Amino acid sequence: QVQLQESGPGQLRPSQTLSLTCTVTGAPVNHGGYYWSWIRQHPGKGLEWIGYIYYSGSTSYNPSLKSRVIISVDTSKNQFSLKLNTVAAADTAVYFCARTNYGAGKYYYYFDYWGHGTLVTVSS
């Protein structure tokens, strides 16, 4: 049974750095068949893909967040992490981590396992 669990501070001040970790159980993050994503949902709004990482360290980021985001992986702890710097109130959201699977030829990607999400509030 694959499970993901987000952890990290729930409250931040503007200009601080958001740091979240996703601990994965039931599947190795160094499995070559998957990517590992961060996704967020602003209060009352839609889902927004932040980015993903491959076990090798290769990453892809949402262009709108690319300048502020770093996703990293720690295969020894079976975790991957999100850093988002210079946060503002607009970064208040529920942050999800998710395993990202893909089909042959990468004609489709899909998020098959999700964490429960963690609310991060940015407020002065």
Next chain:
Amino acid sequence: SSELTQDPTVSVTLGQTVRITCQGDSLRSYYGSWYQVKPGQAPILLIYGKNTRPSGIPDRFSGSTSENTASLTITGAQAEDEADYYCNSRDNSGNHLVFGGGTKLTVL
């Protein structure tokens, strides 16, 4: 605004069939996936690829794609299907992933 466009709200009478659509140029090249989101819960994967349901997803959920439009069909909508639905695919560049804006489904 998202590169994948969804109708913000859709309603269906209990037991009837409803189609939720997702439009975008990238869907001409890539399949979409569909997720159900209820308040306070993690999203649930419903459909991926051409029309594949993960284990445990009822067969009243099905997917299809035509040209630039992906569709999620619920055949015989149940009260518990009232939720938000999101599509996801690659963006127009093919280098990133993107979600549609979401559709709120009301079951009457």
